[in-house]
Amino acid sequence: MLKISELSAQTGLSAHTLRFYEKHGLINASTRSEAGYRFYSEADVRRVEFVKTARNSGFSLEDIAQLLSIRVDKQSHSCQDVTDITQKKLDQVNAKIEELQSIQQTLEILLESCCGGPENASHCSIMEALDEGLTRDQARSESQ
Amino acid sequence: MLKISELSAQTGLSAHTLRFYEKHGLINASTRSEAGYRFYSEADVRRVEFVKTARNSGFSLEDIAQLLSIRVDKQSHSCQDVTDITQKKLDQVNAKIEELQSIQQTLEILLESCCGGPENASHCSIMEALDEGLTRDQARSESQ
DNA sequence: TATAAGCTTAGAGTTGGCTCTAAGGTCAAC
DNA sequence: GTTGACCTTAGAGCCAACTCTAAGCTTATA
Numbered sequence: 209m210l211k212i213s214e215l216s217a218q219t220g221l222s223a224h225t226l227r228f229y230e231k232h233g234l235i236n237a238s239t240r241s242e243a244g245y246r247f248y249s250e251a252d253v254r255r256v257e258f259v260k261t262a263r264n265s266g267f268s269l270e271d272i273a274q275l276l277s278i279r280v281d282k283q284s285h286s287c288q289d290v291t292d293i294t295q296k297k298l299d300q301v302n303a304k305i306e307e308l309q310s311i312q313q314t315l316e317i318l319l320e321s322c323c324g325g326p327e328n329a330s331h332c333s334i335m336e337a338l339d340e341g342l343t344r345d346q347a348r349s350e351s352q
Numbered sequence: 353m354l355k356i357s358e359l360s361a362q363t364g365l366s367a368h369t370l371r372f373y374e375k376h377g378l379i380n381a382s383t384r385s386e387a388g389y390r391f392y393s394e395a396d397v398r399r400v401e402f403v404k405t406a407r408n409s410g411f412s413l414e415d416i417a418q419l420l421s422i423r424v425d426k427q428s429h430s431c432q433d434v435t436d437i438t439q440k441k442l443d444q445v446n447a448k449i450e451e452l453q454s455i456q457q458t459l460e461i462l463l464e465s466c467c468g469g470p471e472n473a474s475h476c477s478i479m480e481a482l483d484e485g486l487t488r489d490q491a492r493s494e495s496q
Numbered sequence: 497t498a499t500a501a502g503c504t505t506a507g508a509g510t511t512g513g514c515t516c517t518a519a520g521g522t523c524a525a526c
Numbered sequence: 527g528t529t530g531a532c533c534t535t536a537g538a539g540c541c542a543a544c545t546c547t548a549a550g551c552t553t554a555t556a
Contacts (some may be wrong), residue, residue, distance in 0.1 A: 263543095275482065327430060357533085
């Protein structure tokens with residue numbers, strides 16, 4: 209049985225974060241000392257590691273709550289239940305990547321257009337492009 | 353001279369957002385009516401459009417505040433000042449894209465590993481992978 | 497036995513960018 | 527002159543995922 213600081217050391221999650229996860233129903237200490245100190249069993253540790261791994265995989269805490277409810281009763285859920293959550297998350301990630309790539313492209317075009325030198329910015333082409341609303345080259349990006 | 357609702361209609365930014373930008377020092381109505389109503393000049397509108405374009409280009413409001421301070425006194429700033437801000441933003445965007453691509457890869461590997469079918473999740477390989485801490489295939493992604 | 501480290505709780509603060517509300521003043525149209 | 531749309535302000539609320547604080551108890555060490 210581990211105390212919260214020991215679990216923290218073992219998982220790399222702060223004690224604050226562990227309590228926060230508990231408050232949100234993700235994890236729990238299966239026992240408490242008389243004084244109320246949390247004590248974590250091996251099964252508790254595995255659950256916390258699951259949460260950590262899912263977090264590192266990009267799942268939100270809400271996603272993880274769903275995954276955990278599947279985890280405790282795998283018989284009552286299908287593989288499709290799991291892939292649905294995973295696919296939805298992948299779709300979100302892909303959408304965000306596309307959004308950022310559009311911004312990336314805009315910024316690259318801006319940087320290419322400007323000398324970046326020590327001359328004053330009176331005719332800086334980045335400033336001009338921002339003033340003109342990303343006309344011309346940024347037509348594609350702008351439509352996003 | 354435009355009232356705030358007219359500026360809102362012209363820019364697509366809500367009146368709330370325009371007041372919010374004002375509170376944060378980005379924009380201003382150069383005149384007010386006797387009753388305190390904001391009135392925006394052509395120059396005000398151009399400044400708001402600049403903010404909107406910069407926002408669409410991925411700049412934060414803090415970045416934009418810097419860009420605006422260059423904009424009002426271009427003589428006192430160099431092209432390098434502008435490219436520094438832009439490059440820093442591009443670096444941030446690239447870092448975020450890489451992070452998301454790592455997550456994307458992890459999620460794709462998870463999805464490939466699972467049948468996604470109606471059978472129960474007792475041996476679901478996504479659940480197993482999350483339980484085992486993304487061992488094997490996810491070695492690269494995990495190190496992020 | 498005293499000190500310090502560690503634990504408890506409820507609840508507030510952080511980040512960034514809005515978004516909305518309440519309570520009231522203004523203005524144009526009928 | 528009254529209805530309703532629009533404007534004003536200060537300030538609260540929202541999102542996610544923490545992160546921290548305060549005030550007080552417990553436990554381990556010297």
